[in-house]
Amino acid sequence: MKITGSTAAEIYECIREAVQVGTLQPGDSLPPVRELGEELSLNRNTVAAAYQRLVKAGIAMTQGRYGTSICEQPQAGEQEGLSKDTALIDLADGNPDPDALIDISTYISGKWPRPFLYGDETVLPELHRWGKEWLAQDCPTGFELELAHGAVDAIERLAAAHLVSGDKVAVEQPCFLGTINALRLSGMHAVGVAIDEEGIVPESLEAVLKDGARAVLITPRAHNPTGCSLSNSRAKEISKVLAHYPNVFVIVDDHFALLAETAYYSVIPETSTRWALIRSLSKALGPDLRVAFLACDAGTAERLRTRLAPGMTWVSHILQTIIARCLIDKGTIPHLNQVRLQYSERRANLRRLLDGIGISSFESSDGFNVWIPIQGDLKDVGYELAKRGWLVRLGSAFTVQDCPQALRVTVSKLPDDLAQAFATDLKASLLQPKPAP
Incomplete structure (x- = not known):
C-alpha cells in the first residue's frame, strides 16, 4: 500500500486506517x-515520530535493525x-462448588436503604467499616479502601492508573488466566517469574526487576493454577x-482470602510508594457478585477515584447492601469454615490417590485446584x-x-468416588502409547 x-x-492516521480495514x-x-x-519529501524525524506513536498505541512494534512491523492486536x-x-x-x-455458596436470596428481603444517586459516596459505610477492619x-498504615x-x-x-502500554509487569509463571488476559488487553508485557512450593522465587524476581519491570503482581496464597502459598x-x-x-x-492479589487455610504474609515493604492489596469475594460468595475490596496507598486511591467516581462506574449499592448483610451475618463465617474444610479434603484426597498410583502433584497448600x-x-x-469423559x-x-x-484439575466439585475414577483414568491416559506418525 502507499x-x-x-x-x-x-502518517500515523494513514497507517492506522490501513490496519483497521485490513490493508x-x-x-x-x-x-x-x-x-x-x-519518498514523502519529509525529514526522517517526522516519520520516526509517526512510528513512535504507532508503537505507543500498540499498532506497531520496533525490532531494532529488523525495522518496524504491524503488531498482532491484543486478544483474550x-x-x-x-x-x-x-x-x-x-x-x-x-x-467454586455452587452447592457450597451462600444463598444470597436470604439477604434480599427486608428494608432497603434509600435510593442512591449520582454524587453519593461510592462505598456503603457498613461495608467500608467491615473492609477496613x-x-x-x-496493610501499611494510612491505607485507603475502594471497591x-x-x-x-x-x-x-x-x-x-499507573502503567502505560508496553510496560513490563512481573507475574508468576505459570500465571492465572484472568491476569494474563487483563494485562494483554491493557497492552502490558507480562514477564514470567519462577515459583516453587513456597511461592515466587526471589532470585527470579530480582532478575526481572533489574530488567526494567515497572510493576509486580503476586498471589500470596492459593496461587492459581498451582495452589502454592x-x-x-x-x-x-x-x-x-x-x-x-x-x-x-506492587499489586497483591489475595483472591482466596475468605476461604484461605494458610496465613497471609505481606510482601509490601515500607519503602514502596505505590502498592495495592486486592481481596475478591468471588470464590467465597459467588463469581456473579463481581465485587472485590481494594486497599492501596493514597496516591493510587486518588487515581482510581477518577474512574470509580460516583457519576461513572462505582460498584452498585444494591450489590453492596447484599454483601454487607451477608458478611455481617453471624452464620457466614462458620459456613465459610465448613466450605474451606471441604475444599481442603477434596484437594488432599485427589493428591493422595494420585500419589498412591505413582503420579506426583505440586505441593499445593490452598485453593481448590491440583497442579499435576x-x-x-x-x-x-x-x-x-x-x-x-474428563475435561x-x-x-x-x-x-x-x-x-x-x-x-x-479443579476439585471443588469432585467427590471421593469420582476422584478415584479420575485418578485411574489419568494413569491410563499417561500409559496410552502415542499414535504412530
Whole structure:
C-alpha cells in the first residue's frame, strides 16, 4: 500500500486506517524511516515520530535493525468457566462448588436503604467499616479502601492508573488466566517469574526487576493454577527484594482470602510508594457478585477515584447492601469454615490417590485446584482424558513465556468416588502409547 501524509499525525492516521480495514496485516513490515522520509519529501524525524506513536498505541512494534512491523492486536486467551461440552465431567472450569455458596436470596428481603444517586459516596459505610477492619492488620498504615468489580477488574484499573502500554509487569509463571488476559488487553508485557512450593522465587524476581519491570503482581496464597502459598520466610525475602525498588508498583492479589487455610504474609515493604492489596469475594460468595475490596496507598486511591467516581462506574449499592448483610451475618463465617474444610479434603484426597498410583502433584497448600506435572505431550494426555469423559485445563493456558508441562484439575466439585475414577483414568491416559506418525 502507499503511505501518505505531510505530518507525523497524518502518517500515523494513514497507517492506522490501513490496519483497521485490513490493508496492513499483523507481521507486515513498514518502510524504513529514511526510505519513507525520502519518498514523502519529509525529514526522517517526522516519520520516526509517526512510528513512535504507532508503537505507543500498540499498532506497531520496533525490532531494532529488523525495522518496524504491524503488531498482532491484543486478544483474550482462554477463559475460566463451564464447558459447552456437557458430555464431559468438567474439571477445568475453575469454579467454586455452587452447592457450597451462600444463598444470597436470604439477604434480599427486608428494608432497603434509600435510593442512591449520582454524587453519593461510592462505598456503603457498613461495608467500608467491615473492609477496613478485615484489611487493617495486613496493610501499611494510612491505607485507603475502594471497591472494584472483582479481582480482574481491580487489576485492569490499577494498571490503567499507573502503567502505560508496553510496560513490563512481573507475574508468576505459570500465571492465572484472568491476569494474563487483563494485562494483554491493557497492552502490558507480562514477564514470567519462577515459583516453587513456597511461592515466587526471589532470585527470579530480582532478575526481572533489574530488567526494567515497572510493576509486580503476586498471589500470596492459593496461587492459581498451582495452589502454592507464600511461607513467612519467603514473603520476607520477597519484601527485601522489593525494598530496593521503591517505585515498582506492587499489586497483591489475595483472591482466596475468605476461604484461605494458610496465613497471609505481606510482601509490601515500607519503602514502596505505590502498592495495592486486592481481596475478591468471588470464590467465597459467588463469581456473579463481581465485587472485590481494594486497599492501596493514597496516591493510587486518588487515581482510581477518577474512574470509580460516583457519576461513572462505582460498584452498585444494591450489590453492596447484599454483601454487607451477608458478611455481617453471624452464620457466614462458620459456613465459610465448613466450605474451606471441604475444599481442603477434596484437594488432599485427589493428591493422595494420585500419589498412591505413582503420579506426583505440586505441593499445593490452598485453593481448590491440583497442579499435576506431566511428561509427554499435553494435548495427547488431554485428548485421552476427554475420550474417557474428563475435561481438564492444559498448562499451556497459563503460559507467560514458557509452556508449563502440567494439568490443572479443579476439585471443588469432585467427590471421593469420582476422584478415584479420575485418578485411574489419568494413569491410563499417561500409559496410552502415542499414535504412530
